[in-house]
Amino acid sequence: MSAQPMTIIVGEGTCGIAAGAKDVYKTFRELLPDARMKTVGCVGMCHQEVMVEIIDGSGGAFLYGKVDRKNIPSILEYHAGTGDIRSDHLIRSGSRTNGSDYLSRQTRIALRNVGLLDPASxxxxxxxxxxxxxxxxxxxxxxxxxxxxxxxxxxxxxxxxxxxxxxxxxxxxxxxxxxxxxxxxxxxxxxxxxxxxxxxxxxxxxxxxxxxxxxxxxxxxxxxxxxxxxxxxxxxxxxxxxxxxxxxxxxxxxxxxxxxxxxxxxxxxxxxxxxxxxxxxxxxxxxxxxxxxxxxxxxxxxxxxxxxxxxxxxxxxxxxxxxxxxxxxxxxAAIGTDDSKGTKVFALAGAIKRGGLVEVPMGMTVREVLYDIGGGSSTERSIKAVQLGGPSGGCIPESLFDTPIEYAALNATGAIMGSGGMVVMDEKSCMVDIARYFLEFTQIESCGKCTFCRVGTVRMKELLTSISEGEGTMEDIDTLEELAHQVRTSSLCGLGQTAPNPVLTTLRYFRDEYVAHVEEKRCPAGVCKGLITHTIMTDACTGCSLCERYCPVDAITGVRKKPETWVIDHDLCINCGMCVEACNSDAIRVE
Amino acid sequence: MEQHSLEAVVDEALVRKWIEEYGSDASAAVPLLQAVQNEYGYLPREAMDMIVSGTRITASQLYGVATFYSQFRLDPVGRNMIKVCHGTACHVSGADRLNTALRQSLGIKDDAEDTASNGSYTIEDVACVGCCSLAPVMVIGDETHGNLSGADAQRHLKKHARRNGEFLPGHEEEKSDEAARTRQSSENRKKEVRQ
CATH class of the missing domain: 3.40.50.11540 (NADH-ubiquinone oxidoreductase 51kDa subunit)
Known part of the structure; x- marks a missing residue:
């Protein structure tokens, strides 16, 4: 071990702790009882949690991501001069503020100290x-x-x-x-x-x-x-x-x-x-x-x-x-655009490679945030839409990703700047399901004062539920649109006035998905439980029985090591997807 | 299966202490209810009566507040809480699957129920715990877990049960001294509140 005094800085925001930061801190403490230890808030690179910064005896700073108890010894070996640098965990070395694309494309004003200082000091x-x-x-x-x-x-x-x-x-x-x-x-x-x-x-x-x-x-x-x-x-x-x-x-x-x-x-x-x-x-x-x-x-x-x-x-x-x-x-005011000055912080999450908190100058396009900073889709599927502004906002389709981030331009798409939620969705996300999800949220959260918000959101949720179950009609889509406009104009506060936004934007940009649910009784993304079935493809199945073990309703039966015997009883199946997650050989088809 | 009473015995001295701390005005309603729920996991009727008689808060205001905010619950909970996050990111990453998996492990079959029959765990759906990049996320006691599959959720639950002397329904044969367990879990809850 190096005799040099070393400082170990562990990111202990809620997300860092969720990823195991306390355990990492303890392990460093045990291995290096004499090192200076410090905890900081979250620098925002949630995709890299747990993050640890090591400042060695000569003042060099090394930021590591995805640190866990197991890879700590190899990191320390490098700093003791006895091992190779762990490049797969090293995010950057040198000064504390330069570095990866993720940080260098950002302009940090509100977040200028977050992740760099001990919040308790x-x-x-x-x-x-x-x-x-x-x-x-x-x-x-x-x-x-x-x-x-x-x-x-x-x-x-x-x-x-x-x-x-x-x-x-x-x-x-x-x-x-x-x-x-x-x-x-x-x-x-x-x-x-x-x-x-x-x-x-x-x-x-x-x-x-x-x-x-x-x-x-x-x-x-x-x-x-x-x-x-x-x-x-x-x-x-x-x-x-x-x-x-x-x-x-x-x-x-x-x-x-x-x-x-x-x-x-x-x-x-x-x-x-x-x-x-x-x-x-x-x-x-x-x-x-x-x-x-x-x-x-x-x-x-x-x-x-x-x-x-x-x-x-x-x-x-x-x-x-x-x-x-x-x-x-x-x-x-020198940062940003004529319409919107300064910077805005976004919480980038969902199907994105590098999720976390990002602070960007106003005027940057949605595409730059998603691809240059976020690194694009985290799955093999492409990004279909991004949801901005949560329950009050809307979904922006891929074709509008060149929209600059400023109040007026985002409002024009039907979404809003909002407080900064930015949830990325790939082709496995169903837009009817997203609209239903948000309406369920606003319906529960409606305080009940205004009739259109109290009752209108319930009716809208019912219509969306019936569409997502394959029981909707084309007339329901029209009723939904009409209700959306009434709830918007007849509510006292922002909650009711914006509650229809998720429905209106998905209808505007993804109407074909609604139509597929109604006319073809099909959920193109394979999400809506009433419209999908799970089937075991016996040619890919190995007969390992993992799916049987995880099925909560005992709908799966078969003989171990005999793939041809495995079947899912569709009368019992609740389409929860536990078997898909459990299967190691992609043998369960959802359609 | 044997049903355990989860009703709390309310300590009047504690309620009086909270009233002293937060005051007797209308504005103390939310902090007082939060203190009660932090202690007992829900709002026992007895505690609410004590607040009404010990402050200027009326019964209608207190009950109105208790039923308006989603944090408050009027029914007893299990000895441990599991919060399943249903924020947008968690929803699109399969939060529903965590509920299915956990309900399976806890043997909760009735849709209207959220507590295991042996009083060990209560599953609560929450709007967002703010760890969206780790979706889907759940919080057992004071431990947050992210990037979960249904099977992961079951594994963490099993581990938590083992460490805290709890038993999942169907494994009662391994049951040890129940009194010790209740004590342990109520300690856990207090620890959680202090943090």
């Missing part, structure tokens, strides 16, 4: 320039109006999905009557395919907190709430410790840094309601009520939490503010 955050923006504001006497002006120059729009200009919203609250105002950080990341807020709160909590300080100063708020999903326990823990550390360093509380400005933050955990991402519903939830939206105006900026002026900013919006104040609004 206030000192590390300050060493990387943290809290300099709020110190600058307070020590140089920059007025709230000047802060708002800088953010106006930057041109940043709310990153939660709707894209309302942040400076305009702030101005409403700034000009509102009264001394008691609130700032709320919206970390109720409800899109079931997005995790940028989680990653920011887990991996760089002080950055979000500094953003809250800047926003609170601009609007004149003295009390803040961080509304974080209860499903993100690590984010709640890291953000809580950031609040405590900032408080003891005099960066939160009364008379911050002797400036006379006071602000403090309390964490409120969400209780699992998608609609609470909507501003007025979120406020109702903090007040201890059912999270139901109300009619606007009055807007929360004028009359919000407990009837006081309230600004609600998304986690990602807040994570950009420190950078904007430090580097100036113009530097931020």
């Amino acid at each position: 206030l000192d590390e955050f300050r060493m990387r320039g943290g809290y300099r923006a709020i110190e600058k504001i307070l020590s140089e006497g920059i007025t709230p109006d000047q802060v708002i002006e800088e953010v106006r120059t930057a041109g940043i729009r709310g990153r939660g999905g709707a894209g309302f200009p942040t400076s305009v919203k702030w101005t409403f609250a700034r000009n509102a009557e009264g001394n008691e105002k609130y700032l709320i950080c919206n970390g109720d990341e409800g899109d079931p395919g997005a995790f940028m807020d989680r990653s920011l709160l887990e991996g760089d909590p002080h950055n979000v907190l500094e953003g809250m300080l800047i926003a609170a100063y601009a609007i004149g708020a003295s009390k803040g709430y961080a509304y974080i999903r209860a499903e993100y326990p690590l984010a709640v823990r890291h953000f809580g410790s950031a609040i405590r550390d900032a408080r003891s360093a005099g960066l939160l509380g009364s008379d911050i840094l002797g400036s006379g400005f006071s602000f403090d933050v309390t964490i409120k955990q969400g209780a699992g309601a998608f609609v609470c991402g909507e501003e007025t519903a979120l406020i109702a939830s903090i007040e201890g009520q059912r999270g139901m939206p109300r009619i606007r105006p009055p807007f929360p900026a004028v009359k919000g939490l407990y009837g006081k002026p309230t600004i609600i900013n998304n986690v990602e919006t807040l994570a950009n503010l420190g950078w904007i104040i430090e580097n100036g609004g113009q530097a931020y």
